[in-house]
Amino acid sequence: MSIFSNLGIRGSILGLAAIVTGIGVTRSCDGGGIVTSQHRVDLTFWNGFTGPDGRRMLEIIRDFNRENPDIQVSMQRMDWATYYNKLMVAAMDQRGPQLFVVHASTLPRMYRSGFIENSARLYSGSDPIPSADYDPYVLQQVKFKDQYAGVPLDIHPQGMYTNAEMLRAAGIQQPPADKASFMRALRLLTKKSNSGDASQWAFALTLWRNNFQSLIPQFRGRYLKPNGDADLNNPGNIAALQFLGDLSREKLIPPPENGLGWVGYRQKKVAMVWDGVYMLGDLLRLQGLDYVAAPIPQIGPQPGTMADSHVLCIRKGLSEAQRTGAETFIRYLSKNSIRWAAAGQVPARRSVRQTPEFASMPVQSAFARQIPFMMYPPRTPVLFEVTLEIDQAVEKVIRGNADAKTALDLANVNAQRGIDRDRAEQKIAPAGGIQP
């Protein structure tokens, strides 16, 4: 006889209702997290680390949980594409995780949603994360007026991966570092078969937009004017896009339908690609690919690349115990970010990057050399609209359907329309610029 049969149907229903109500009241009181005992705080940590980096993060969390028995962190990973939607909806209703990761480029939108706690006290107090340990440009990405939206965990710049074996076979001893050596490598490494098709490509575009954005700082380009207006069609951006368009027009890169890129690089059909440092995780699983990483060659008048950061954030509305626990975890991750770097990331903290352990990571340290010249994606709440326009412009130029100026002129008009609409809806004055 079960307990329910003794209680009768009505009693069972009332009992279940009481349990459900009890759980609900407990959860509403503690801000959504579960305080399982007087001393232990359970925290949920959401992120999009679905690749090998996720396994590394899991190891770090296990160690944290072992070293901090009063705080238990459990991680939930999901694909970045769906992650932000779920995070947004859950966190705005105060049901989301206590801890989560947001890309620096996405922070303006997320921060405006109002569910991210000010992390300023992490940078001060008894065990502060020293703000001086960050490059000012990186820290600026998480700052909104006098508030901090989180703590940058890493930097993931775009850089160049080369196939050392293919380079050596072509008599190239070092990855190209400037335009002249890059162009020379393009011509030396592309091989045609008897049918006239290329059997080996020197270089292939990976994510077209990222490849373009990696060149923007090199040509002193930018996305937005200081007042927040769109500035996609500035001369620097046009020159950067024109360079990629010329590569396509001169057939120095595989045609768009070819579908090479990262896959071609893995298969040794492409000698050089530009991609993020996070792709290292994929290479580590490969056997027999002799790869060497280097900064993006200097094509424009100055070095530069595109980058972004994973930022550790805390949700608003937590109890003091939960918030303190979340801060303890963030401090731990930040201090131990050299372990995270092994998964294919560059630590955001300068002191960690200066360790011999980091210097022994060839890909990460090669990519890290670009930090003084890197540029993050546009800092705007209408990131999706602006990015879509960049995508369209790049696609048109690579496919040879428009010249760089025409494509970026149109992109700028459309991006400005999105910015204007957002300003009108949010009642933001253009003169004030976008200060999310």
Place this chain on the structure above:
Amino acid sequence: MQRTGFLFLAPYAVSFAIFVILPIVVSFVLSFMRFDLTAQSSAGFVGFDNYREALQDNYFWSAVKATLLFALMIVPGLLVIGLSMALGMNAMARGQAAVRALVFLPGMLNIAVTGILWQWFFNGEFGLFNFALKHFGGQGQPWLSDKAFAMPSIVLMSVWWTVGGTAIILLTALQQIPGMYFEAAALDGASTTRMFRYITLPLLKPVMSFVVVTTSIAGFQMFGQAFMLTRGGPELSTRGVAQYIYETAFNSYRMGYGAAMSWLLFALISVFGIFQIRMMRRPA
């Protein structure tokens, strides 16, 4: 007795009310609101502004164009190929059950699996189709990266994916046609073509009407196929209205505008649905 019936219905009715009726009502209200998830303080009623914006939005119209193109290609494609397959299966003396199961098999796959599979088929460098073309002395084609090829490629995959269901429905309808009509026509000396024209097609008309309306509705909601194969490219030429709605609501977080476009899509589907039903009801 009636009460018991309602009790059995109750679980479904409750879930239907919560997960179907309520979202419909909410989306209708939302379509008249400015509701940006990233700035809820700016939420408010804006009347028909969202609808007005959609009608002036070039991206909306390019999405409508892509949707119409897809629907106009897939509906006749499914009908013709599905009917051909149904006729073939109907004529089979043996092994019909096995073939029917095989034909239906692709429809059992979800769109993610189907999309990944066909991405590889269409791949310009290592894809099956270009491999076959090159093997027989032809040239590889830009299946997904050329505007002229991308939508037909998506339609091709969609036909492969869904034609089994259409063929089975039509086969069932074919098997319902009494054999005596064909026997009488044969005695009168009617050819196979005339029997098909004057017996099979007229008697299949109600089912074909059903197939046309349901595949049109599915066609207008095209999302997963393009999302998996092209992400709406090249140059947004395969981004349908459903994908644009998704991106507006869940990438730009503009719920009100996304809801308004959903209702415009509903209106478009309704107009086409009513038009198709009327056309099919007209006497031959």
